[in-house]
Amino acid sequence: DTEVTQTPKHLVMGMTNKKSLKCEQHMGHRAMYWYKQKAKKPPELMFVYSYEKLSINESVPSRFSPECPNSSLLNLHLHALQPEDSALYLCASSQTDRPAQYFGPGTRLTVL
Amino acid sequence: AQRVTQPEKLLSVFKGAPVELKCNYSYSGSPELFWYVQYSRQRLQLLLRHISRESIKGFTADLNKGETSFHLKKPFAQEEDSAMYYCALKENSNYQLIWGAGTKLIIKP
Numbered sequence: 001d002t003e004v005t006q007t008p009k010h011l012v013m014g015m016t017n018k019k020s021l022k023c024e025q026h027m028g029h030r031a032m033y034w035y036k037q038k039a040k041k042p043p044e045l046m047f048v049y050s051y052e053k054l055s056i057n058e059s060v061p062s063r064f065s066p067e068c069p070n071s072s073l074l075n076l077h078l079h080a081l082q083p084e085d086s087a088l089y090l091c092a093s094s095q096t097d098r099p100a101q102y103f104g105p106g107t108r109l110t111v112l
Numbered sequence: 113a114q115r116v117t118q119p120e121k122l123l124s125v126f127k128g129a130p131v132e133l134k135c136n137y138s139y140s141g142s143p144e145l146f147w148y149v150q151y152s153r154q155r156l157q158l159l160l161r162h163i164s165r166e167s168i169k170g171f172t173a174d175l176n177k178g179e180t181s182f183h184l185k186k187p188f189a190q191e192e193d194s195a196m197y198y199c200a201l202k203e204n205s206n207y208q209l210i211w212g213a214g215t216k217l218i219i220k221p
Binding site: 092 | 144155159200208214
């Protein structure tokens with residue numbers, strides 16, 4: 001399996017909802033990433049996990065809560081989001097000693 | 113400061129014409145550079161990395177340290193090359209990629 005998968009593909013949520021985004025890879029990569037991408041803009045790094053430990057948090061608001069249950073899975077828990085959080089959320093993975101990142105298809109999030 | 117600049121937001125060329133997407137970087141160390149491509153409604157994909165010096169889908173990119181550039185080139189553009197192209201630089205000390213703003217490439221028939 002050489003792909004990063006993400007679920008769901010689309011998510012619509014209200015500002016009081018709690019939801020989670022999921023990401024999975026079976027390439028043996030030990031670094032995993034969450035990005036936020038607005039239309040026609042490059043991805044913005046949110047979090048990096050290395051060997052299942054959070055290594056980078058790019059000053060992301062606490063309404064986004066990442067979790068890495070094991071080396072293949074990455075979750076992003078969402079709570080009390082704002083309409084401006086609507087975006088494409090991308091997961092990526094890489095080997096820790098090789099910087100090339102492999103991206104999932106993304107979850108298109110709309111916050112009403 | 114480390115920075116990646118893609119000066120063209122939009123580049124439009126005719127099918128069969130040569131294509132060059134520009135990327136300039138600012139980095140104090142030894143850079144690792146990448147080109148990523150995002151086709152419409154598809155995932156962001158790694159296209160090229162400078163270390164491998166390969167040609168993918170007819171595209172090549174050469175690192176020019178003197179000009180601090182990593183331009184992406186293809187001699188004969190195809191309609192399927194229409195996409196958003198991002199140049200990215202790996203930071204030395206961690207996993208982060210510094211991204212350019214992207215260039216939208218449109219190949220006209």
